[in-house]
Amino acid sequence: xxxxxxxxxxxxxxxxxxxxxxxxxxxxxxxxxxxxxxxxxxxxxxxxxxxxxxxxxxxxxxxxxxxxxxxxxxxxxxxxxxxxxxxxxxxxxxxxxxxxxxxxxxxxxxxxxxxxxxxxxxxxxxxxxxxxxxxxxxxxxxxxxxxxxxxxxxxxxxxxx
Amino acid sequence: xxxxxxxxxxxxxxxxxxxxxxxxxxxxxxxxxxxxxxxxxxxxxxxxxxxxxxxxxxxxxxxxxxxxxxxxxxxxxxxxxxxxxxxxxxxxxxxxxxxxxxxxxxxxxxxxxxxxxxxxxxxxxxxxxxxxxxxxxxxxxxxxxxxxxxxxxxxxxxxxxxxxxxxxxxxxxxxxxxxxxxxxxxxxxxxxxxxxxxxxxxxxxxxxxxxxxxxxxxxxxxxxxxxxxxxxxxxxxxxxxxxxxxxxxxxxxxxxxxxxxxxxxxxxxxxxxxxxxxxxxxxxxxxxxxxxxxxxxxxxxxxxxxxxxxxxxxxxxxxxxxxxxxxxxxxxxxxxxxxxxxxxxxxxxxxxxxxxxxxxxxxxxxxxxxxxxxxxxxxxxxxxxxxxxxxxxxxxxxxxxxxxxxxxxxxxxxxxxxxxxxxxxxxxxxxxxxxxxxxxxxxxxxxxxxxxxxxxxxxxxxxxxxxxxxxxxxxxxxxxxxxxxxxxxxxxxxxxxxxxxxxxxxxxxxxxxxxxxxxxxxxxxxxxxxxxxxxxxxxxxxxxxxxxxxxxxxxxxxxxxxxxxxxxxxxxxxxxxxxxxxxxxxxxxxxxxxxxxxxxxxxxxxxxxxxxxxxxxxxxxxxxxxxxxxxxxxxxxxxxxxxxxxxxxxxxxxxxxxxx
Numbered sequence: 119x120x121x122x123x124x125x126x127x128x129x130x131x132x133x134x135x136x137x138x139x140x141x142x143x144x145x146x147x148x149x150x151x152x153x154x155x156x157x158x159x160x161x162x163x164x165x166x167x168x169x170x171x172x173x174x175x176x177x178x179x180x181x182x183x184x185x186x187x188x189x190x191x192x193x194x195x196x197x198x199x200x201x202x203x204x205x206x207x208x209x210x211x212x213x214x215x216x217x218x219x220x221x222x223x224x225x226x227x228x229x230x231x232x233x234x235x236x237x238x239x240x241x242x243x244x245x246x247x248x249x250x251x252x253x254x255x256x257x258x259x260x261x262x263x264x265x266x267x268x269x270x271x272x273x274x275x276x277x278x279x
Numbered sequence: 280x281x282x283x284x285x286x287x288x289x290x291x292x293x294x295x296x297x298x299x300x301x302x303x304x305x306x307x308x309x310x311x312x313x314x315x316x317x318x319x320x321x322x323x324x325x326x327x328x329x330x331x332x333x334x335x336x337x338x339x340x341x342x343x344x345x346x347x348x349x350x351x352x353x354x355x356x357x358x359x360x361x362x363x364x365x366x367x368x369x370x371x372x373x374x375x376x377x378x379x380x381x382x383x384x385x386x387x388x389x390x391x392x393x394x395x396x397x398x399x400x401x402x403x404x405x406x407x408x409x410x411x412x413x414x415x416x417x418x419x420x421x422x423x424x425x426x427x428x429x430x431x432x433x434x435x436x437x438x439x440x441x442x443x444x445x446x447x448x449x450x451x452x453x454x455x456x457x458x459x460x461x462x463x464x465x466x467x468x469x470x471x472x473x474x475x476x477x478x479x480x481x482x483x484x485x486x487x488x489x490x491x492x493x494x495x496x497x498x499x500x501x502x503x504x505x506x507x508x509x510x511x512x513x514x515x516x517x518x519x520x521x522x523x524x525x526x527x528x529x530x531x532x533x534x535x536x537x538x539x540x541x542x543x544x545x546x547x548x549x550x551x552x553x554x555x556x557x558x559x560x561x562x563x564x565x566x567x568x569x570x571x572x573x574x575x576x577x578x579x580x581x582x583x584x585x586x587x588x589x590x591x592x593x594x595x596x597x598x599x600x601x602x603x604x605x606x607x608x609x610x611x612x613x614x615x616x617x618x619x620x621x622x623x624x625x626x627x628x629x630x631x632x633x634x635x636x637x638x639x640x641x642x643x644x645x646x647x648x649x650x651x652x653x654x655x656x657x658x659x660x661x662x663x664x665x666x667x668x669x670x671x672x673x674x675x676x677x678x679x680x681x682x683x684x685x686x687x688x689x690x691x692x693x694x695x696x697x698x699x700x701x702x703x704x705x706x707x708x709x710x711x712x713x714x715x716x717x718x719x720x721x722x723x724x725x726x727x728x729x730x731x732x733x734x735x736x737x738x739x740x741x742x743x744x745x746x747x748x749x750x751x752x753x754x755x756x757x758x759x760x761x762x763x764x765x766x767x768x769x770x771x772x773x774x775x776x777x778x779x780x781x782x783x784x785x786x787x788x789x790x791x792x793x794x795x796x797x798x799x800x801x802x803x804x805x806x807x808x809x810x811x812x813x814x815x816x817x818x819x820x821x822x823x824x825x826x827x828x829x830x831x832x833x834x835x836x837x838x839x840x841x842x843x844x845x846x847x848x849x850x851x852x853x854x855x856x857x858x859x860x861x862x863x864x865x866x867x868x869x870x871x872x873x874x875x876x877x878x879x880x881x882x883x884x885x886x887x888x889x890x891x892x893x894x895x896x897x898x899x900x901x902x903x904x905x906x907x908x909x910x911x912x913x914x915x916x917x918x919x920x921x922x923x924x925x926x927x928x929x930x931x932x933x934x935x936x937x938x939x
Contacts, residue, residue, distance in 0.1 A: 124620065139676060143672050149667070151662050152663045211852075211861045222663075
């Protein structure tokens with residue numbers, strides 16, 4: 119095999135693998151990407167039931183209710199709209215009313231957000247970035263949320279099913 | 280005084296880095312030995328000063344000097360000594376100081392042990408190393424000074440984030456940084472080679488051990504981080520495809536590719552241009568990782584306090600180094616001489632295939648990690664790319680790679696025979712098929728993919744074993760002779776075997792854990808019994824305890840299997856008063872390679888407590904695999920070939936050639 123043929127084989131092989139990878143990426147992009155939304159954005163966009171998205175906002179004070187068998191209900195608010203959320207499982211260590219939360223799941227037919235994952239912050243001064251940005255955009259940002267986040271402070275995968 | 284001395288030492292190290300980044304290069308241009316040799320002394324002195332600076336910061340933490348902002352924000356006088364020390368790098372400033380200290384350590388090691396390097400190459404390498412170091416010293420001094428003081432010192436500190444108060448913090452970041460930063464050496468070597476316009480097999484022989492050292496540490500660092508997340512976060516996950524994890528996985532994939540391509544270059548003097556590019560890319564990905572983690576663009580446990588100025592600064596460093604080195608590459612690479620020829624079916628061909636799949640897999644991880652960031656910058660639309668994306672892209676690309684793994688070591692250099700190699704792998708193929716058939720029969724109607732994936736893992740492991748059996752003539756010649764042959768095999772051959780087998784072992788762990796993991800989540804009251812995977816766990820009671828800087832609620836579980844009682848498990852929930860945070864301490868019960876995992880949730884009003892119990896079959900294999908890989912790396916590192924500096928003629932070393 120000459121140098122040229124060898125090079126062509128190698129380039130051909132690489133292109134084939136890259137094409138496969140690109141196809142895989144595009145395919146996965148179509149199916150497995152999850153959008154972020156606040157309760158008011160969700161209402162505005164009229165997200166259909168069953169479509170997965172990430173819901174972010176503040177846990178509405180006084181809305182947390184624990185049911186039987188580890189079912190928890192709470193509402194996520196962003197200042198103008200609230201959305202009821204139901205979740206079965208153990209909430210992350212720092213899940214609190216009045217503080218930021220990100221939940222992943224989908225709406226059911228009744229308009230309740232069924233979360234299968236709840237992420238909460240891991241530091242008392244921290245506000246999930248998406249939530250902070252969304253609240254800022256809507257003019258509900260209070261300065262004390264953002265006051266110099268201290269130390270290692272981001273949310274982590276809190277609870278998942 | 281201590282803080283000021285530490286700060287001053289850091290400034291001095293920066294000054295030395297400046298000298299080191301200019302003088303040796305000028306010396307190399309002029310052929311002035313004295314100027315070139317200066318690189319060695321400055322590299323050693325740099326380590327001395329930055330090391331001193333790091334020790335002084337540690338001293339500040341140990342003595343709880345709360346007049347220093349860094350100590351005040353991350354320490355507490357009641358914190359155990361171990362966490363006072365590890366807390367040094369449990370924050371942004373300290374971890375950057377650790378980063379440059381390790382960079383200086385590697386530079387000094389090249390200076391001290393690189394005595395067999397050509398003088399000009401060593402001068403250039405150390406100069407490039409100093410560019411990187413200089414940039415990061417400047418970053419620390421300008422945006423993240425760990426020695427800043429508070430005008431009115433408070434009496435007590437704010438404590439370290441409780442999640443980080445764990446032995447994992449003592450091991451994971453230093454290991455990971457040794458890996459990340461270790462790749463700076465191959466980067467410096469690559470840039471130095473481009474500057475000199477000369478590169479040969481000897482170059483690869485010098486680069487390979489450094490890459491291997493970095494790779495071993497990175498492998499262990501990632502595995503350690505994964506195990507830490509597994510037991511600390513309380514829900515038993517060990518890999519989240521979190522952008523920060525991806526940031527460490529990308530250099531690992533590129534570094535693994537680099538290890539293999541450097542081999543081709545060392546043995547056959549081929550793939551030079553590609554190897555140089557990989558060296559640059561690997562370290563660029565390490566820098567990218569540092570940027571992603573330290574700039575605050577990402578939301579993750581690893582991101583510390585965010586400050587936009589820092590992000591911009593690191594981005595600038597990133598652009599200069601990646602852009603600069605790639606530009607230099609584009610300029611100089613075409614002038615590098617072509618290497619030896621080889622047929623597509625050959626050891627070289629197999630290694631090219633390995634590189635192709637590893638870099639492509641790395642590229643898909645890159646896309647998945649950076650696409651959401653890019654999209655947010657461009658359209659301000661927020662999306663998240665999670666595990667499903669990576670399972671659908673990374674997984675399929677790893678399958679052909681794993682199928683090919685056993686073939687590599689069996690093919691000879693230059694021109695190979697696929698049929699002969701396949702014949703030698705017949706036994707491995709049969710073992711894999713038997714494993715698949717047995718699993719199908721055993722679980723009947725369960726998931727389709729799991730038996731196939733385990734078959735693949737068995738194929739990899741059996742392939743490794745048959746390669747070793749082939750080399751030692753096992754079962755064909757008397758056992759004592761094979762044993763002697765096994766002892767005579769080059770260490771690098773054993774290294775390859777362990778590393779490849781580690782891959783298979785880890786895969787078995789991953790598949791078993793994800794497929795046959797059973798869980799039990801419920802609220803339990805004392806004397807209630809939970810049954811998980813044949814185990815019976817009885818909640819005996821809850822007790823309170825006061826720790827040094829926390830209060831904890833412990834739950835005692837009496838565990839039994841088929842009526843036989845096993846050790847008591849005591850998961851706990853700690854609440855840290857200073858930060859008002861709580862953490863979950865899971866209890867683990869190891870049975871062989873499987874684990875029983877119990878973690879606690881919130882206590883309910885009626886005296887019950889939420890409990891999460893998992894049985895994770897063969898879960899430990901997930902981490903034993905990487906440990907095997909790292910052990911293989913260490914074995915390979917101790918190979919005679921790398922200890923003996925003199926280049927060997929290609930012909931004479933037949934046995935060695937067969938090594939990898």
